[in-house]
Amino acid sequence: MVDAVRDGADNVAGLGLSGVGGALRPLFPEWADDLPPAPEALEDVHWADEATLEFLLFLVSRRPQPVSIVLTFRRDEVPSASLLLRLSSRLPSDAHLVRLTPRSLDVAQTASFVSSMLAGEHVSNEFAAFLNARTEGVPLAVEESVRLMHDRADLVRRDGSWARRRPERIEVPPTIRDAVLERVQRLGPDTRTVLYAAAVLSGPADCTTLLAVTGLPEERFAAQAAEALGSGLLRETESMNIPVPSARRRRGPSCCSQPRR
Structure with missing residues (x-):
């Protein structure tokens, strides 16, 4: 596409691009003087400030609707009082x-995903199963791993496919570690x-242990085990069912398992 644009236009000064055209700056550095300013980096909407969420609520309520809106957010990252919840709960009819x-x-x-990161080359089933x-x-987690x-030269070509040099263990990527720790600290x-x-x-561990x-x-x-489950950082299993006293059954889980990776 970049080559097609370069073949079809000497420059972009007369194309009347909108502000979104600033996103083309990394692709056409030679046209930087004629392109709009680069837009701010995109982010998941659960990190948006209150003013941005108020604007989104206003935009959704407009009739006729001028645009389609696509939002990405992690539900467990949204505070219970966030305006973001109103976007889905109070939509026009x-x-x-x-x-x-x-x-x-x-x-x-997993094998297909990893292969796409390695120029489409084959990934061994053993490695894909291990990573999964x-x-x-x-x-x-797959991508960052x-x-x-x-980066650590821990991937090697073996019998025509990619494999891990040391298949017995895998390091936790710093990006995943820091993201989990940040959620825990809240x-x-x-x-x-x-x-x-x-x-x-x-x-997996039962509640007693x-x-x-x-x-x-x-x-x-x-109460705190229930909060941990609600955070998504802990999950229940069906293999154990340790009852809790009836006075507390409404407040906590009857079974606890393991931390989510």
Whole structure:
């Protein structure tokens, strides 16, 4: 496309580009003097300030609707009082909401994704299965893990496909580590204690074991374990069902498992 534009126009001064044309600056540095200023970097809307969210609410309410709006955000990053929740809960009657929830990749999809990062070259099934198991198929975790292994020269060509030099272990990418730590630090001290205990146990654990490791009083543990589950950093399993006293059953989970990677 870049070559086609260069072949079709000597410069862009007379094309009447909108402000969005500033995004072309990295592609056409020789036309920088004639292109609009570069727009600000895009970001997920859960990081938007209140003024931006108020503008989005106004824009959605306009009739006739002048534009289509596509928003990306992580639900567990949205505070309960955020104006962002009104965008989906108070839509006009003629508006159509399409909500897309990304799913984890399976082994075949992981192999295809990694292959796309390596110039389309084949990835061994063994490596794809290993990476999928360690990242639980989360696309960002897969991407950052491959980047880290590439930077550390930990990917090698073997029998015509890409494989990992040391298949027995995988490092946590700093970007993933920092993102998880940032989410953990927003939680209260007791909730962090529950998460730290789950991390120490490493594998699935019942509530009795997790409670013992945290050292928290049972009532506080039930409430904070529920908050940890709600944060998405801890998840329940179906293999264990340890009941809690009826007075606390409404406040906490009946079963706890392991920290999410």
